[in-house]
Amino acid sequence: MKEDNRITRRRLLIAGAAAVGAAGAAGVLGAFPSGEPPPAPGPAAGAGTLPTRPSAPRLRPLAGHGAPGVAPLRAPVRREPLLRVEGHRDAMVLTFDDGPDPRHTPEILDILAAYEVPAMFFVCGEMAAAHPDLMARMADDGHVVGNHTWSHPLLTRLDRSRIRIEIERTCEIIDRSHGAPPLWFRAPYGAWNRAAFQLGAEMGMEPLAWTLDTLDWTTPGTGTIVERVREGAGPGVVVLSHDAGGDRSQSVRALRTYLPQLLDSGHRLTVPRRRYL
Numbered sequence: 001m002k003e004d005n006r007i008t009r010r011r012l013l014i015a016g017a018a019a020v021g022a023a024g025a026a027g028v029l030g031a032f033p034s035g036e037p038p039p040a041p042g043p044a045a046g047a048g049t050l051p052t053r054p055s056a057p058r059l060r061p062l063a064g065h066g067a068p069g070v071a072p073l074r075a076p077v078r079r080e081p082l083l084r085v086e087g088h089r090d091a092m093v094l095t096f097d098d099g100p101d102p103r104h105t106p107e108i109l110d111i112l113a114a115y116e117v118p119a120m121f122f123v124c125g126e127m128a129a130a131h132p133d134l135m136a137r138m139a140d141d142g143h144v145v146g147n148h149t150w151s152h153p154l155l156t157r158l159d160r161s162r163i164r165i166e167i168e169r170t171c172e173i174i175d176r177s178h179g180a181p182p183l184w185f186r187a188p189y190g191a192w193n194r195a196a197f198q199l200g201a202e203m204g205m206e207p208l209a210w211t212l213d214t215l216d217w218t219t220p221g222t223g224t225i226v227e228r229v230r231e232g233a234g235p236g237v238v239v240l241s242h243d244a245g246g247d248r249s250q251s252v253r254a255l256r257t258y259l260p261q262l263l264d265s266g267h268r269l270t271v272p273r274r275r276y277l
Contacts, residue, residue, distance in 0.1 A: 075201040081192055081209035084236040091268045093238045094119040094259075095210060096251075097148055097186065099127055100134035101244035107252045108243050109137055115259055117269045118142050120208075122186040125150035125170030127244060128177055135177035144271045145174055146184035147205060152245075155187050160195045167199050183274050184208045206274065210240035216251040217242055225254035226261075233267055 085091050094112075099105045100123060112119055121138055123145055128135050138145055149155070149166040158166070167185065175181040185205035187196050192207065200207055212232035214225050229239060241251050262269060 075204055075206050077198050077201045078207055079197065081187070081190075081207040083209045084211045084238055085272055086236055089235055090266055091235065091270055092233060092262065093272060094241070094255075094269055095122060095146075095186075095208075095238060096120070096241050096243040097122045097245070098152065098242050099123055099244035100131045100138070101127065101248070102131060102134065104248040104252055105131075105134050105243045106137075108255060109134075109141060109143075111252070111255050111259060112143070113141055115263060115269075117259065117263075118144065118271045119269070120144045120146055120184065120271055121243070122146040122148035122184070123170070123174065124148050124152050124244070125166075125173045128170070128173045132177040135174070136179075139179045144184065145178045145182055146186055146208065147171055147174060147182040147200075147203075148186050149188055152188045154189055154191050155196050156191045156193050160199070163195050164199050167196075167203060171203055171205075184272075208238070208272070211237045212239045214239065214241050214251070214254070216248065216254070217245060219247075219250055222250045222253045222257070225250060226258045229254070229258045230261060233262055233265070 085093055094117070096105075096108060096119060099121060105121075108119075118141075121143055123135070125147075135145070147167060147170045150169045151166065153162075153166060155163050155166070171181055181203075182205055185196075185200040185203075185207050186209065187207070190209055197207060212229065214228050216225050225241075232239070241255070242248055243251065259269070
């Protein structure tokens with residue numbers, strides 16, 4: 001019974017987070033071509049201290065919570081991924097790929113919680129299966145979790161049956177450990193093909209890529225990551241960072257710096273909204 005209550009709570013939190021309106025009344029995302037897949041990520045270094053918490057008025061969500069028990073969402077089969085949020089001035093989305101990783105994900109969750117900012121985590125199934133406690137915390141903190149395949153392969157080199165296994169297994173572990181099935185899918189390296197679009201839609205997910213790549217996996221230095229986010233910030237921007245796949249200390253330290261700066265500049269950090277079709 002205790003476990004059932006916890007899962008029910010997670011489902012309510014996920015329903016609420018999914019309804020937060022980064023896309024305003026329209027509830028849609030614009031679609032633009034994605035880039036080429038990057039090479040494998042490398043290590044990073046550095047750490048920082050948590051800044052003071054900002055005032056609450058900046059952190060109001062853009063829409064209310066959705067009701068539980070609604071009909072399942074349907075997703076269209078797209079030809080290119082969605083890259084940016086449309087429909088509300090100054091709305092931005094922070095996304096983190098490849099986790100959860102106990103070395104870095106808890107710090108990122110702590111920073112987001114300090115500022116009451118929701119984010120999206122595109123998790124790998126094998127990492128999610130290994131760290132169900134972090135998946136549960138993402139749910140309890142109201143973050144949105146997306147599918148990033150089971151083992152982070154280059155999908156364009158796999159046949160359809162293998163792609164299905166990679167996506168389907170991850171959907172199952174997210175549903176079990178996070179408390180709700182994923183509504184969003186991101187192909188590793190941004191490498192999409194027709195099978196990935198079709199299978200993702202078949203499982204009820206929209207393909208989401210990014211507008212601003214921090215390139216944090218190249219370990220360019222904390223200051224460089226911060227500057228890239230500051231220079232690229234703007235209405236509709238979806239920021240790509242990583243909480244796993246190597247030493248992500250630079251990514252954590254950069255978040256500590258640019259998150260309060262974005263809020264002070266008037267940006268609303270939220271999560272995208274899915275329409276019921």
